[in-house]
Amino acid sequence: AQTVTQSQPEMSVQEAETVTLSCTYDTSENNYYLFWYKQPPSRQMILVIRQEAYKQQNATENRFSVNFQKAAKSFSLKISDSQLGDTAMYFCAFMKINRGSTLGRLYFGRGTQLTVWP
């Protein structure tokens, strides 16, 4: 079974500062994807960034970047130049890959509520 752990229920950061959200996971799979999703007050689930486990290079999307440590099963999200609109619940998620199969369910962590203040 796959488990995803987010140890920070809440975090806050001042506008323009940098914040890092932590995520660890447990799996026996060797090939998988990791994601960070954002859920603002509207409750819409929005994909922030993704990482393929076979890629050593950390993914980056504008102000968002990850620190992927496969051996440690760690996948943290760094948000640079935080903006008020970044205020949201952030979920770390895991998806195992099954070639020849359509199994693609997401396993989510419990989430980290990030508040960006002026």
Added chain:
Amino acid sequence: AAGVIQSPRHLIKEKRETATLKCYPIPRHDTVYWYQQGPGQDPQFLISFYEKMQSDKGSIPDRFSAQQFSDYHSELNMSSLELGDSALYFCASSPRDRDTSESSYEQYFGPGTRLTVT
């Protein structure tokens, strides 16, 4: 760009009633996922469909059933509703990878249906 459509957006039912939630995936997306997010909880995978066949099953109660139709839209049928079924129900869709003909790893979420059982 077209997004995943879910209807209704809000639904209020009484205990022991039935409810039907509908999901219209993005055009040319052939895989549909259903997730349930209880208050203050992370989303939990319920069930998925690929090419109108059930492809994976998670923690879906026996009182719930779902199917995917020939036009790829999906319906989640919930009977004998309980107070604990009150939640936000997400549908997500995935396209087929053009190179591998497998469902893509990326899931596009709909806005969700908020079900309240009284």
